Amino acid sequence: MNIKINVKEIIYEAIKNLNIDCDYNDIVIEVPKLRQNGDFSCVIAMKLAKTLKQNPRQIAEEIKRKILNYNEIEKVEIAGPGFINIFLNNKYVFSGISKVIEEKDNYGKVNLGNGKKVNVEFVSANPTGILHLGTARGAAYGMNLSNILSFAGFNVTKEYYINDAGNQINNLGMSIKERYKGLCGLEENMPEDGYYGTEIVEIAKGIKEKYEHSKLNADLSFFKELGVDFLLGVIKKDLSDFGVTFDVWTSEKSIRTKGRIEESLEILNDKGLVYKKDDATFLRTTVYGDDKDRVLIKTDGSYTYLVPDIAYHLDKFDRGFDELVDVFGADHHSYVSRLKASIEALGYDKNKLEVKLLQMVKLLRGGNVVKMSKRTGGNITIRELIDEIGKDAARYFFAMRSLDGQMDFDIDLALKKTNENPLYYVEYAHARICSILKDAKQRNISFDNEINVVNDEDSKALILKVYEFSDVVSSAALKKEPHLITNYVYELAGMFHNYYGKHRILTDDVCESQERLSIIKTVQITIKNALRLIGVKAIDKM
RNA sequence: GCUUACGUAGCUCAGUUGGAUAGAGCGUUACCCUCCGAAGGUAAAGGUCAUGAGUUCGACUCUCAUCGUGAGCACCA
Numbered sequence: 001m002n003i004k005i006n007v008k009e010i011i012y013e014a015i016k017n018l019n020i021d022c023d024y025n026d027i028v029i030e031v032p033k034l035r036q037n038g039d040f041s042c043v044i045a046m047k048l049a050k051t052l053k054q055n056p057r058q059i060a061e062e063i064k065r066k067i068l069n070y071n072e073i074e075k076v077e078i079a080g081p082g083f084i085n086i087f088l089n090n091k092y093v094f095s096g097i098s099k100v101i102e103e104k105d106n107y108g109k110v111n112l113g114n115g116k117k118v119n120v121e122f123v124s125a126n127p128t129g130i131l132h133l134g135t136a137r138g139a140a141y142g143m144n145l146s147n148i149l150s151f152a153g154f155n156v157t158k159e160y161y162i163n164d165a166g167n168q169i170n171n172l173g174m175s176i177k178e179r180y181k182g183l184c185g186l187e188e189n190m191p192e193d194g195y196y197g198t199e200i201v202e203i204a205k206g207i208k209e210k211y212e213h214s215k216l217n218a219d220l221s222f223f224k225e226l227g228v229d230f231l232l233g234v235i236k237k238d239l240s241d242f243g244v245t246f247d248v249w250t251s252e253k254s255i256r257t258k259g260r261i262e263e264s265l266e267i268l269n270d271k272g273l274v275y276k277k278d279d280a281t282f283l284r285t286t287v288y289g290d291d292k293d294r295v296l297i298k299t300d301g302s303y304t305y306l307v308p309d310i311a312y313h314l315d316k317f318d319r320g321f322d323e324l325v326d327v328f329g330a331d332h333h334s335y336v337s338r339l340k341a342s343i344e345a346l347g348y349d350k351n352k353l354e355v356k357l358l359q360m361v362k363l364l365r366g367g368n369v370v371k372m373s374k375r376t377g378g379n380i381t382i383r384e385l386i387d388e389i390g391k392d393a394a395r396y397f398f399a400m401r402s403l404d405g406q407m408d409f410d411i412d413l414a415l416k417k418t419n420e421n422p423l424y425y426v427e428y429a430h431a432r433i434c435s436i437l438k439d440a441k442q443r444n445i446s447f448d449n450e451i452n453v454v455n456d457e458d459s460k461a462l463i464l465k466v467y468e469f470s471d472v473v474s475s476a477a478l479k480k481e482p483h484l485i486t487n488y489v490y491e492l493a494g495m496f497h498n499y500y501g502k503h504r505i506l507t508d509d510v511c512e513s514q515e516r517l518s519i520i521k522t523v524q525i526t527i528k529n530a531l532r533l534i535g536v537k538a539i540d541k542m
Numbered sequence: 543g544c545u546u547a548c549g550u551a552g553c554u555c556a557g558u559u560g561g562a563u564a565g566a567g568c569g570u571u572a573c574c575c576u577c578c579g580a581a582g583g584u585a586a587a588g589g590u591c592a593u594g595a596g597u598u599c600g601a602c603u604c605u606c607a608u609c610g611u612g613a614g615c616a617c618c619a
Contacts, residue, residue: 030558033565043561046599056599080562081599126619168619193618280617291545291615298617305619333546334614359547360613401555405548406612413554413568421581422567428581436578443578468558475558487556487566494566501574501583513578542581 003096003467004029006072007040007086014066020048020059031468035457038077038085039093039464045082056082091451093460096467098449100522107522108469108529112477113154119316120146122327123239124161127231128172129197131238131382133361133409134329139382140398140535141358142327143244144482147533152477157321161312162251164228166305171195172231173224179204180223184213203230238382243391243535250315252308260311261303264346265296267314273345288341288350310342317348324353325480333357356480359406366412380411389414392536396423399486399534422490426527427539429493433524434540436505440517445506447521448514459519462499465492466522469530482534489530496523 008029015022022044032041045063049056057078064076064084075087100107122142125135142158150156163169175194179201182188190196207215207226215222239245255261268274273284274296281297283306295304316324328335336357340350363370363380370380385394388411397414400422401407414421440446451459469488476484505516528538 028559028561030561032562033557034562037562041562046561049599083562085562128619163619166619278617282617295617300617302617304617309619330547330613332614332619335619337545357547357613362612405555408554410554424581425567428579432579432582439578471558479559483556484558487558490556490566497582498584500578504578506578542579 002470003088003093003464004040004471007042007088010067010070010072011042011044011063011084014063015044015048017066018062020052022048031464032085035461037079037083039088039460040086042084042086043082045084049082060084088460090455090460093463094451094454097451097463097518097522100466100525101447101449101518104525105529107525108473109151109153110470110474110477111153112474113149113152115153115155116322117155117157117320118149118323118325119157119159119319119321120149120325120327121159121161121316122325123235123244124163125235126163126168127228127235128168128195129231130199131235132379133363133382133385134358136242136382136385136394137361137398137407138327138329138358139239139242139244140395141356141403141482144399144485144534145325145327145356145480147535148473148476148482148485151533152473154477157248158246159248159250159316160246162228162232162249163308164232165252165256165308166303169224169228170220172200172227173220175200176203176207176223176227177220180207181216183208184216186216199231199234200227203227206230238386241386241391242382243395250312252312255308255311255315258315260315261307264311264314265307267346268296268310271345271347283342283345285338285341285345288344290337290341294338294342306338306342309339310346313339313343313353314346314348317343317346317352322352326353326355328355328357330357330359354480356403358403361407361409364408364410364412393421393423395535396426396486399482399536402481402483423536424542425497426489426493426531428542429496430524430527430531430538431540431542432500433496433520433527436520437517437524440506440513443506445510445513445517447518448511449518451515451518453509453511454515454519456503458499458502459516462495462523463519465495466526469526472530473533485530485533489527492523492526492530496520496527 008027011027011029012022012024015027026047027042027044029040029042032038045056045060048054048059052059060078060082064078067073067086068076072089072092073086074089077085077087079085103109120142123131123135123139125131131139146156146158171191171194174191175196178188178190178194183204203226265274268283273287275282275284279299280295282293283296285294286292294306296307297303313324336355339355340353343353344350393414397409472484472488476482503516505520506513531538
């Protein structure tokens with residue numbers, strides 16, 4: 001039951017009955033900040049005033065007269081310039097409780113997506129090192145978004161693109177080989193732009209232990225493959241311990257061997273969008289809004305990064321997705337225009353690709369900014385984060401913030417096991433409810449979903465907040481902003497703590513206890529479902 | 543210089559397609575456990591929503607300019 005939509009329909013019907021021309025989607029039902037301004041409020045009278053050239057208060061009065069006929073509406077007040085403040089009948093509000101309890105783990109699901117196929121590609125970190133804090137943010141975002149989209153009725157495929165071919169992998173191979181040589185007592189000649197992380201030394205050590213000196217003349221591909229396998233294994237383990245899983249792992253190698261690159265280049269060539277200049281091959285991305293044409297094939301004959309990526313996106317489109325989502329770091333933002341231009345050049349709708357950019361994460365330790373660099377090995381890894389503060393705290397922390405802003409990750413604060421961490425606040429609300437439910441069971445008090453005795457404003461407000469959940473899911477899915485779920489569950493937890501302080505649940509009055517039990521049960525279900533969407537387990541006991 | 547994001551309480555951040563008196567946590571101050579978990583609640587103090595203009599019934603929200611901060615501006619990925 002979606003109370004908000006019911007209210008919207010009531011207002012729409014009323015306006016139609018008044019013979020006023022109004023689009024259904026122009027009607028916006030809001031939850032007023034102050035309870036005194038109603039359970040819901042509507043500003044449609046002010047909007048209609050302009051086209052009708054009438055006093056908005058007068059229009060509001062007419063709408064009020066019509067909607068008062070509905071049983072669901074208890075009271076209507078016209079306020080200020082023409083706000084229609086709607087107070088619902090308590091009985092009507094409480095009538096949805098049994099549905100929430102019945103739906104349980106499915107409560108809050110909506111069918112916004114209608115089975116639409118969406119591909120969410122995220123993380124996609126090169127297997128040339130261990131995942132760090134920045135990728136952790138992207139991993140949490142992509143996973144949360146996918147969970148929310150699925151819950152909102154989309155058919156989601158989570159995908160990781162493995163850059164296991166090209167320059168950076170050659171570099172990886174050389175770095176491992178040089179470290180290995182060093183361990184064998186030979187001179188180390190690390191490439192200038194090589195990988196200096198400690199994990200590279202670990203890999204080299206592994207080779208030394210297993211093969212002694214016998215691989216000193218081995219082909220570079222030996223080191224490349226071994227390195228990629230090892231690092232990919234670490235990445236997969238780190239992600240799964242972070243609660244992040246994928247449906248599809250696509251390797252750049254496979255895109256290349258499938259002939260997708262030749263196919264893409266042929267399409268672009270046939271359209272006359274490719275030309276040679278200064279011994280390099282260019283793509284006319286400027287035709288599609290890029291600020292300059294981009295190199296496809298370098299003078300040394302090798303491809304730029306763009307080429308396999310174009311082929312990869314061609315491959316994704318051909319797999320029949322209605323929408324593609326790419327999650328990039330903000331340091332790649334200039335790449336978006338050329339990627340979109342390339343997609344248009346291929347003949348696909350660039351609007352079907354949405355690129356979400358996540359701003360950088362800064363790490364604070366001891367009040368100082370720790371510079372992160374993938375090359376130096378001195379950065380905080382996703383593994384350290386999980387070990388230090390735990391998976392749930394890390395996931396909650398990332399899910400709190402919107403993607404648009406830079407984020408300061410204060411490791412000292414996150415390490416504190418105190419109420420400064422908002423996760424505890426939410427978990428505590430859930431645990432408190434579980435504790436009461438347990439106590440009720442021992443006392444043999446059962447639920448009563450029919451609310452007859454309880455009739456206070458706080459119960460009504462709490463239940464209305466619970467009903468808001470599906471709207472928040474829709475909105476988070478539509479805007480692709482998982483942090484809306486986190487904000488919501490935090491507010492709901494706050495309302496519950498307040499409710500708990502004011503109203504005793506289990507009293508001598510059995511009827512009242514049974515009814516309040518049902519009310520807090522819906523809160524428990526909602527907190528649990530909301531937390532699940534952001535990868536956090538609701539705990540029964542602190 | 544250009545592109546892109548951000549600027550809200552002492553600190554970290556929310557702010558629902560433009561709505562009523564801009565919210566929360568932490569920190570500060572004062573209260574609340576004979577009773578379902580005080581890891582909680584109640585109350586107070588704290589704001590020129592970076593600045594200036596514009597759009598309109600109405601702007602933290604939209605537009606433009608200015609200042610400040612981050613990121614990017616490769617035949618790297």
